[in-house]
Amino acid sequence: MERGAGPPKPLLDPVLLNAISDLELVARVTVDGTVSGLHRSPFHGYSAEFSQYRHYRPGDDLKYIDWKLLARTDRIYTKQYRETTNLAAQIAIDASASMNYGATGGVTKLAYARLLAAALAHRVIGQGDAAGLVVFSDAIRQYVPSRSGQVHLRRLLVALTELEASGTTAASPALRRSTDLLKRRGLLILVSDLYDEDGTVEEELRRATRIGHDVVVFHVLTRDEIEFPFDEDLQLDDLESGASVQSGPAAAAEYRREFAAFLARWRTRCAANGIDYVRVTTDMALDAALREYLVQRSRGVTR
Amino acid sequence: MVWLQPTSLWLAVLVAVPIAIHLLRTRRARRLAFPSVRFVRPSQTASVRLHAPSDLLLLALRVAIVLLAALACAQPLWITPAREASWNARTARAIVVDTSESMRDPSALEPVQRIVARESEAFVTRTFEVATLGSGIERAVAWLQQAPPARREIVVVSDFQLGSMSDAIAGMIPSSVGLRFERVARSNALVVPPVRRLTTADAAAEAYAIGLTDRGTTIEVQRRQSVESPGFRLLGNAGDENMAAAVRRALVAAGTAAPDPSRRIAVRTGTAISDGEVSAVAGRWMIEIIGGLSRDAELDRLARSITEAVPRAEPWTIVVRGQSNQPVVRAAASDAELVLDCATPLESYFTAAVARAALRVAPWSRPVTESDPSTIPDSTLDTLRREPGPADTTSWQTVEHSDGRWFWAALLLLLAVEAWLRNRTAEIKEVHRAAA
Numbered sequence: 001m002e003r004g005a006g007p008p009k010p011l012l013d014p015v016l017l018n019a020i021s022d023l024e025l026v027a028r029v030t031v032d033g034t035v036s037g038l039h040r041s042p043f044h045g046y047s048a049e050f051s052q053y054r055h056y057r058p059g060d061d062l063k064y065i066d067w068k069l070l071a072r073t074d075r076i077y078t079k080q081y082r083e084t085t086n087l088a089a090q091i092a093i094d095a096s097a098s099m100n101y102g103a104t105g106g107v108t109k110l111a112y113a114r115l116l117a118a119a120l121a122h123r124v125i126g127q128g129d130a131a132g133l134v135v136f137s138d139a140i141r142q143y144v145p146s147r148s149g150q151v152h153l154r155r156l157l158v159a160l161t162e163l164e165a166s167g168t169t170a171a172s173p174a175l176r177r178s179t180d181l182l183k184r185r186g187l188l189i190l191v192s193d194l195y196d197e198d199g200t201v202e203e204e205l206r207r208a209t210r211i212g213h214d215v216v217v218f219h220v221l222t223r224d225e226i227e228f229p230f231d232e233d234l235q236l237d238d239l240e241s242g243a244s245v246q247s248g249p250a251a252a253a254e255y256r257r258e259f260a261a262f263l264a265r266w267r268t269r270c271a272a273n274g275i276d277y278v279r280v281t282t283d284m285a286l287d288a289a290l291r292e293y294l295v296q297r298s299r300g301v302t303r
Numbered sequence: 304m305v306w307l308q309p310t311s312l313w314l315a316v317l318v319a320v321p322i323a324i325h326l327l328r329t330r331r332a333r334r335l336a337f338p339s340v341r342f343v344r345p346s347q348t349a350s351v352r353l354h355a356p357s358d359l360l361l362l363a364l365r366v367a368i369v370l371l372a373a374l375a376c377a378q379p380l381w382i383t384p385a386r387e388a389s390w391n392a393r394t395a396r397a398i399v400v401d402t403s404e405s406m407r408d409p410s411a412l413e414p415v416q417r418i419v420a421r422e423s424e425a426f427v428t429r430t431f432e433v434a435t436l437g438s439g440i441e442r443a444v445a446w447l448q449q450a451p452p453a454r455r456e457i458v459v460v461s462d463f464q465l466g467s468m469s470d471a472i473a474g475m476i477p478s479s480v481g482l483r484f485e486r487v488a489r490s491n492a493l494v495v496p497p498v499r500r501l502t503t504a505d506a507a508a509e510a511y512a513i514g515l516t517d518r519g520t521t522i523e524v525q526r527r528q529s530v531e532s533p534g535f536r537l538l539g540n541a542g543d544e545n546m547a548a549a550v551r552r553a554l555v556a557a558g559t560a561a562p563d564p565s566r567r568i569a570v571r572t573g574t575a576i577s578d579g580e581v582s583a584v585a586g587r588w589m590i591e592i593i594g595g596l597s598r599d600a601e602l603d604r605l606a607r608s609i610t611e612a613v614p615r616a617e618p619w620t621i622v623v624r625g626q627s628n629q630p631v632v633r634a635a636a637s638d639a640e641l642v643l644d645c646a647t648p649l650e651s652y653f654t655a656a657v658a659r660a661a662l663r664v665a666p667w668s669r670p671v672t673e674s675d676p677s678t679i680p681d682s683t684l685d686t687l688r689r690e691p692g693p694a695d696t697t698s699w700q701t702v703e704h705s706d707g708r709w710f711w712a713a714l715l716l717l718l719a720v721e722a723w724l725r726n727r728t729a730e731i732k733e734v735h736r737a738a739a
Contacts, residue, residue, distance in 0.1 A: 098338035109338075193338065225339045234333050238340035245345050258342040 014115060014286055018107045053077040087129035087187060088146045090178040091117045092171070093163070094192030094220075096137040097239045100165035102282060103222045110165045112282045113191040113220050118160050119290060120189060125153040132181065133159055136174030137167035146181065168240045169193075172200035179208040191218045193225075194266055195240075206273045216276035216293070219266060223281050226263075228255045307378035307705050314373035321365035325358070361728065364721040371714040378705035382696055390694035393426035395450040397443030400432045401461030401487075411487050415460055418485045422458050427451065436461060437472045444476055451701050454691040456481035463679040473687045481691030484684045501559040501662065503551050504531040534562035535662065536640075538571035539649035546649045553655060560662045567640040568592070568665060570658040572649045581635035581642055583618035588665070589641045593634050595664025596622050596643075602660050605653050606631050611646035619644065623657070632657055 056065065056076035064079045093113050102108035117133070124131040125148055132146030133156050144159050171192060178188055188208045194201070194217070208215050223229075231249045238244070263279065270277035280289040306312065337343075398419055400406075406415070419430055429446055433439030436459060447455045457476060461467060463486055476482055537547040562568055566588045584590060596602060602623055612629035615621070622643070623632035631646040631653075643661055647653040 101336070101338040195338065195341075225337075230335070232333060234335050236335055236337045236340045236343055239336050239338045241340075243340055245340050245343050247343050247345070251343055254344050255339075255342050258344075259339060262342065 014107045014112050014282060014284070015105075018111045018115065052080050054080055087124065087127075088182055088184060089120070089124045089129065089131045089187040089189060090134060090146055090182050091120060091131065091189045091191065092134045092136060092174050092178045093117050093160075094137070094169060094171065094190075094194075095135050095141060095163050095165050096167050096169040096195075097165055098169060098193055098195050099220070101222060101225070101239055103224045106222065106282050108165070109193055109220045109222060109282055110163060112280070112286075113218070114160045114163055115286055116218060116220070116280070116289065117189075117191055118157055119286060121153060121156045121160075124187075125149065125156075131156060132178075134174045134178045134181075135159070135163060136171060137165075138170045139167075140174050140177055143177070143181075146186070169196040171196045172198075172204045175201065175204035175208065179204065179211060179213065182208075182211075182213055185212045185214075187214045187216070189216050189218065191220060193221055194219050197262075197265075202269050202273070205270075205275055209274050214276070215274075216278065217266070217270055218289075218293075219263075219277065219279040221279065221281055223283055226256075226259060226281065228252045228259070305380050305382060305699055307380060307700060307702065309377055311376035311378070312373060314376055315370055317373065318366045318369045321362060321369060325362045358728070361721060361724055364717055364724065368714055368717050368721065371710050371717065375707040375710035375714060378707045379710065380699055380702055380705050382699060387694065387696055390452040390696070391454060393453040393694075394691065395447055395453040395455050396422060396425040396428045397447055397455075397457045398422050398428060398430045399436060399439035399443050399457060399459045399461075400430060401434075401436060401439075401459070401463075401467065402432045403434050403461075403464070403467070405462050405464055406487065411462070414487045418460050418487070422460075422485070425456075426453050436467050437475075440472055440475055444480065447480060448698070449701055451703050452694045452696065452698050454481070454694055455479065456483060456691040458483045458485060460485045460487060462487050463684065465679055468679055468684070468687070470687070478689075479692035479695060482687060482689050484688060486678075486681070486684075501535065501551075501555050501561045502532045503548070503555050532561040532564075534564040534567045535658075536567075536569040536571075537649065537658065538569055538573075540573035543573070543649050550649060550655055550658070554659055554662075557659065559659045560665070562662055562665050563588075566665055568643065568658075568661050569637070569640050570643045570645060570654065570661065572645050572647065572651075572654055581618060581637045584620055584634055584636050584641065586636070586639075589634070589636060592641060592661055592664050593620060593622050596632065596634075596657070596660055599660045599664070602632075602656055605656055609647060609653055613644050613646045 053066065054077065056078050060078045066077050066079050069077050095110060099110040099113065100108050121131040128148060130146040130148040133142070133144040134140060135142035142159055144156055171190070175190065182188065205215055230252065234247045236245045236247050267277050276293065278293045400415060400419065422428065427450055431439045431442050440457060443457050457480060459468065463484065473482060537550055539547055584593060606623045606625050609625035609631045612625060612631060613633050615630060619633040619635045621630040622634050625631035625646070633644045635642050643657055645654045645657050
């Protein structure tokens with residue numbers, strides 16, 4: 001390390017990762033760095049669950065014969081398993097204008113969401129499951145159906161690479177679409193800053209959980225939005241609505257209160273509906289962002 | 304109040320600078336595109352804070368500082384009664400010194416210096432040495448017009464020869480400027496010019512006495528008995544007195560110049576003065592006479608035919624040589640008298656020529672050219688004399704110092720207050736930020 005270069009950045013520093021143009025590499029590095037050490041994949045993949053025994057019929061696959069039972073009973077029985085269910089994940093990523101905000105020296109929320117979504121897609125497909133993508137702002141801008149395979153993964157990564165932030169936020173249509181596209185029990189992942197707080201978003205998330213999907217919400221924010229570190233006179237222009245507000249140092253305290261209440265509301269909503277809620281900031285290393293969630297998920301305590 | 308540099312008042316337009324900065328500063332809050340603006344309550348105090356009383360006070364201070372600087376640069380001047388009184392208490396004096404021919408007499412130098420030294424003790428003075436009083440007074444008037452406010456006066460130092468001062472010249476002087484005369488030497492009494500020609504006691508002499516008064520010119524011819532010009536002797540052997548007188552009368556008839564009585568000359572032949580009674584020539588005038596004789600062309604021509612000789616002996620100095628280069632005229636000093644010893648007898652033409660040549664070259668201690676004795680009488684000068692008037696307050700443009708220093712002092716004070724207030728305001732803002 002060069003002298004005077006400052007403390008070394010973590011390997012999965014979002015700024016460093018964002019600088020790498022090969023999103024597949026980034027995703028692989030992220031996932032490898034995140035899930036190493038986990039004893040079990042939290043994402044349940046090929047599940048061959050034992051269902052029952054039945055008498056052997058000619059033509060049955062010999063590998064399903066329970067030889068121990070034959071030895072005990074001198075009868076030939078075949079194990080039957082429940083239908084194998086691959087995981088299907090649908091990643092809904094918010095590409096509204098508010099996602100284009102980034103703290104000075106950091107990455108934008110959209111860039112962070114892109115890295116996060118890429119890592120998640122890589123992990124899901126890497127373990128043989130399917131992943132899809134829905135990009136939305138005020139409407140669904142792009143849809144990639146849930147598929148498995150490396151070719152499909154690259155297609156997803158290309159779509160993520162071409163993301164651009166614009167427009168206002170209307171998440172509920174995208175969530176409904178994603179939910180409907182998950183034909184079997186799946187995983188709905190919402191990556192957004194959740195500034196769309198009308199009741200429809202919560203309603204769609206609740207609907208997804210009622211259907212049986214696993215829902216996880218990655219609430220992506222910047223440190224500035226949480227802490228409002230501005231102690232000067234500012235004219236703030238809203239990134240989506242364009243509204244302009246004069247602000248001064250005295251507004252900081254009230255902002256922080258309001259924003260903390262906003263965060264608390266989303267945490268409460270998710271907890272009340274059995275939705276996994278993970279708040280990440282753009283200055284968090286990606287492995288830290290993912291590891292926390294994945295470990296908690298594998299223990300089942302994220303609710 | 305008046306302004307010595309009124310064009311500097313234009314600097315007052317610079318008050319627009321702090322005003323513009325104040326206005327621009329209120330509108331140039333940093334703009335920031337932010338995603339969560341809806342959580343920000345519009346800060347009324349933000350806009351109000353930018354127009355906080357302390358900021359307005361700072362603006363007023365800065366405007367006042369710029370104004371004071373502009374006013375100070377314009378060099379203000381308060382013409383108060385006290386200031387006018389101080390101006391009237393002092394005098395600006397121009398001294399015009401006559402340096403014409405009549406004033407170049409060394410005897411006039413010391414009186415002039417004494418008068419100039421005395422008159423120079425004023426608020427401000429300047430001396431003008433001129434050959435004509437008119438040009439000097441003209442320059443003096445011009446200088447007084449540029450002098451700082453004070454009572455103004457012209458003092459003329461001269462012998463006031465007739466025509467040097469007149470009503471026309473005095474008319475060049477403004478009525479508020481005083482005029483005074485200081486006379487040097489001279490009086491206008493009747494003067495008899497000294498006799499310039501050799502005289503004898505037995506001849507009548509005429510003298511013209513010229514007097515110039517304000518009533519006119521008087522010329523009086525005075526005939527009186529002549530007196531023998533002192534300072535010249537013709538000496539021969541015993542018994543040559545008649546011959547000496549005859550030679551003297553011949554010299555008088557020839558219009559020979561009279562000697563300066565302070566520089567006596569004796570022409571002798573024979574043994575009238577012994578060697579023991581003389582000493583070497585001394586004094587510049589003796590040497591000048593000897594030099595003049597040795598260069599006299601007529602004397603040299605006459606000497607070539609002289610065969611006589613005078614003995615060579617100390618301390619005599621040989622002046623003229625004869626036919627065979629022998630000394631025919633020698634000189635020495637005797638009791639402050641120049642003695643010229645001739646080889647030729649008293650009745651010789653050469654001896655008379657030597658006497659005449661010596662008298663011709665003898666330098667007068669006084670200039671030969673007589674200075675004009677006519678002067679302006681005091682009564683005439685009194686009609687021109689006047690006292691200086693009060694100081695001209697409209698001439699404040701020539702004031703040497705303005706009252707701008709008070710404005711600069713006030714400006715410095717306001718700068719200190721502005722700096723203190725600015726620091727105080729910053730501290731208060733910092734406390735507010737920390738509390739927020």
